[in-house]
Amino acid sequence: MISQAVIKHKKKRRTNWRIWAIFLPGFLFVTAFTFYPMIKMFVMSFFDWKIGFQQVSTFVGLRNYIDVLSDPTAHIAIENTLVYAVVTVPVQMILGLFVAVLVNGIRKYSVSFRLAYYLPVITSWVVVALLFRYIFATSGLLNYFLVDTIKLISEPIGWLSTRWAALCAIMLLGIWKGIGWNMIVFLAALQAVPKDQYEASDIDGASRIQKFFYITLPNIKGTTLFILVMLTIGAFNTYTPVAVLTAGNPAHQTEVVLTWMYFQTFSALNFGYSAALSIIITALIVIATIIVFGLSAKKKVTHYGK
Amino acid sequence: MANRKRSSNRPIQRKRRIDYMMGIRYVLLILGFTIVVIPMFYMVISSLKDNATTFLYPPKLFPAIEDITFMNYTYIIENVNFFRYLLNTVFVSLTTVVISGIFSTLLAFSFARLKIPGKNILFGFVISIMLIPGLAMLIPQFELASKLGLINKIWGVILFYSAWVIPFSTFLLKGYIIDNIPYELDESIYVDGGNEFSVYFHIIIPMASPAIAAVSILNFLFPFEELGWSQAILKSDNIRTMPVAITMFFQAHNRTDWGFVFAMTTLAMVPVVLFYLLLQKYFVSGLTSGSIKG
Numbered sequence: 293m294i295s296q297a298v299i300k301h302k303k304k305r306r307t308n309w310r311i312w313a314i315f316l317p318g319f320l321f322v323t324a325f326t327f328y329p330m331i332k333m334f335v336m337s338f339f340d341w342k343i344g345f346q347q348v349s350t351f352v353g354l355r356n357y358i359d360v361l362s363d364p365t366a367h368i369a370i371e372n373t374l375v376y377a378v379v380t381v382p383v384q385m386i387l388g389l390f391v392a393v394l395v396n397g398i399r400k401y402s403v404s405f406r407l408a409y410y411l412p413v414i415t416s417w418v419v420v421a422l423l424f425r426y427i428f429a430t431s432g433l434l435n436y437f438l439v440d441t442i443k444l445i446s447e448p449i450g451w452l453s454t455r456w457a458a459l460c461a462i463m464l465l466g467i468w469k470g471i472g473w474n475m476i477v478f479l480a481a482l483q484a485v486p487k488d489q490y491e492a493s494d495i496d497g498a499s500r501i502q503k504f505f506y507i508t509l510p511n512i513k514g515t516t517l518f519i520l521v522m523l524t525i526g527a528f529n530t531y532t533p534v535a536v537l538t539a540g541n542p543a544h545q546t547e548v549v550l551t552w553m554y555f556q557t558f559s560a561l562n563f564g565y566s567a568a569l570s571i572i573i574t575a576l577i578v579i580a581t582i583i584v585f586g587l588s589a590k591k592k593v594t595h596y597g598k
Numbered sequence: 599m600a601n602r603k604r605s606s607n608r609p610i611q612r613k614r615r616i617d618y619m620m621g622i623r624y625v626l627l628i629l630g631f632t633i634v635v636i637p638m639f640y641m642v643i644s645s646l647k648d649n650a651t652t653f654l655y656p657p658k659l660f661p662a663i664e665d666i667t668f669m670n671y672t673y674i675i676e677n678v679n680f681f682r683y684l685l686n687t688v689f690v691s692l693t694t695v696v697i698s699g700i701f702s703t704l705l706a707f708s709f710a711r712l713k714i715p716g717k718n719i720l721f722g723f724v725i726s727i728m729l730i731p732g733l734a735m736l737i738p739q740f741e742l743a744s745k746l747g748l749i750n751k752i753w754g755v756i757l758f759y760s761a762w763v764i765p766f767s768t769f770l771l772k773g774y775i776i777d778n779i780p781y782e783l784d785e786s787i788y789v790d791g792g793n794e795f796s797v798y799f800h801i802i803i804p805m806a807s808p809a810i811a812a813v814s815i816l817n818f819l820f821p822f823e824e825l826g827w828s829q830a831i832l833k834s835d836n837i838r839t840m841p842v843a844i845t846m847f848f849q850a851h852n853r854t855d856w857g858f859v860f861a862m863t864t865l866a867m868v869p870v871v872l873f874y875l876l877l878q879k880y881f882v883s884g885l886t887s888g889s890i891k892g
Binding site: 306308310311314315317318319321322324325326327328329330332333336341343391394395397398399405407408409410411412414415416417418419420422423424426427431432433436440468471472476500525528529531532535536550553554557558563566567570573574577578581 | 742
């Protein structure tokens, strides 16, 4: 095979100083600004960390972790983050794929629709979060629509004043902003599906639904996995929408992990606690990613296994 | 119409069904379009009302012509350092694009082509950074920034942003190099007596330019988005980037002057939308170059 020949040739070029000169600058840069802080953070999570002049950090073992795990607000923050991930990731993907299939099936105005659906994606989080704060206000546009226009409810909902209503607002924002990204990526994948497979299934008399499940979905599996991983990481990375929309209020009920960590760092100055929380969220992301890859690997076996 | 022509030799029943489906698609798309666009439209409309009107109930999606005012925009341009913030953000974006572009092309080239001991493990390290939220390393990064004298310096965001975006850029570029640039091209340079530097400059950079353009666009927009770190680092008003400036303005105005706030956010959107319209096709290739092959 060609690739084997290539590998053989590649092996011929020895490691030399030029290779290090190409590799090391970038690697050292990343090391300095991310690896080093990461290791430092791990160390910090075992200390009562002080940053003041002449203050001494003392080793406290696992106490920071115990503090985090026994802190009801940390529980709420972790729970909110998980709920956000579990709800927004699949909903965004399904809606994004649905819109992509629709846009892929039309002949006119598809560029205009793509543009419109992508608009929230390119708009900054700060901007859309402020906008939703205004729309979801008790006397805002949404309540007006629900109470006075379609008369679905009789009393306005205090969207941003209770935990679950506020989380709904935050998740709706996340979904609303994310659909366009999902659509664009899925659309590119849909357009790469070989046309002859659809033509062959036409001859066999396959229905639209059958074509979707037996041709489209298997063909866009790589893209689906890519989106799933990116969105899962993104969901755990949520900071700005919560910081702007609710700032964790009421009474820290709507905190997610990163906003709670930000508060512990800059307002409460509990550095060791924040470091332990960071390690916990990182562990959660790693576990989530492994689960996602595990699920998709299993599917791959069942699909290509024969 | 194209679709008539294609189905002309099929039974009439079939043709009707296709047109019917087409109708449903448009109806659903327009419905979604309305939901997606109404908030954005409402933002622009609210920026054209004076601050008191933005509190009136019922809220009006289509206000009377005489209620429309451009006063908010005048206020923002005259009283807020808007163009300063825009310039800061563009400066941060451009420098981040250049720094991360240089490092990530070099890294991607190394991982895709060069013989480095323990390459797979090192690549795994770099990729694993993608899993960790930038903000999760807040404290040690803040300490590092303070040691390097980067607190309240615009370089304090540039250097960290560059480091944060390098892993994903490297991942996309490495995939592109492996999939789209044949190794024979590298070889032709080596045969002619060239070395790794000449391969980098004469093969990798020119041949990977579509992917480089794509990651540059993604990285360019990052400073227009990021809030947590920039808020921690950029304390002085004259070095703030747009997200910090908008947040600070909102807080300074008692979280109530919605007319002003939306005039500022609408203005802030203009350059981003123009940027998107100009470079639309690269957006798509950038998002998808890493995914299709997946």
